[in-house]
Amino acid sequence: MARGFNRKFARYKLCLGPSKIHHIGVFAVEDIPAGQRVIEYTGKRLTYAEGLDLKPPDDRYVVHLDHKWLLDGRKQGSGAELINHSCEPNLTVSRNSSHLFFISRRKIRSGEELTVRYIYPVKITRIKCRCGSRRCRGTLQYVLR
Numbered sequence: 001m002a003r004g005f006n007r008k009f010a011r012y013k014l015c016l017g018p019s020k021i022h023h024i025g026v027f028a029v030e031d032i033p034a035g036q037r038v039i040e041y042t043g044k045r046l047t048y049a050e051g052l053d054l055k056p057p058d059d060r061y062v063v064h065l066d067h068k069w070l071l072d073g074r075k076q077g078s079g080a081e082l083i084n085h086s087c088e089p090n091l092t093v094s095r096n097s098s099h100l101f102f103i104s105r106r107k108i109r110s111g112e113e114l115t116v117r118y119i120y121p122v123k124i125t126r127i128k129c130r131c132g133s134r135r136c137r138g139t140l141q142y143v144l145r
Contacts, residue, residue, distance in 0.1 A: 005079035009040040014079065014114070021084040021130055025113045032108040038091060041100040042078040043071035065100055085140055086115035088133040 005014055012032050019025030032038055041063060046054075051062050051070040061073035061081040073081025080102055083091065091102040091114055102116055115131070118140050127140040 005039075006042070009042055009078035009080070011037055011039065014039065016079075016082065017113075019084055019113055020132065021086065021113065021115070024082060026079065026083045027113050028108050028110055030110050032104050034104055034106045036104045037094075037101050038104055038108075038114065039080045039083075039102050040078055041071060041073060041080040041093075041102065042076055043073040043081065044075035046070040046072050063100060066095065066098060069098070071100065083114050083116050084131075085118040085129065086131040086133055087117065087129060087136045088131070089115040089117045091116040 013029035015027050015029050016024050017027050043061065043063075045065070046062065046069065048068075048070060051059070051072075054062060054072075061077065062070050063073065065071050083102065090105055090108050090112065092105050093116065094101045094103050102114070108114065129136055129138055129140055
């Protein structure tokens with residue numbers, strides 16, 4: 001595995017590289033069949049109160065695990081925290097027994113960037129989406145009006 005990935009959590013060969021979406025992305029080094037567990041999202045467990053105390057940009061890699069816990073991918077992350085957003089992603093999220101996995105939605109070809117749909121909680125500001133998909137929703141965050 002490339003530096004930045006924990007072999008224990010990635011089931012396929014992955015690497016980091018320049019992304020057209022945002023800075024650095026995660027890329028498949030081999031073909032990945034549809035419906036396969038690709039990598040587990042890991043990180044330090046935080047309570048919701050601890051997560052709410054984080055201010056941008058420290059909240060960037062925090063994800064919802066279950067009704068009690070969040071995961072902070074900045075600490076003890078598997079490398080999955082570096083996967084970029086797309087409005088038409090090739091990965092989906094599956095939660096199982098206090099684990100969060102990224103599963104391939106379709107066949108992913110070697111060299112293709114891995115993407116997942118980010119669903120942020122309601123925030124005051126929008127972050128512009130740069131995924132470039134035909135169905136781009138324009139933002140990574142939903143805003144209350």
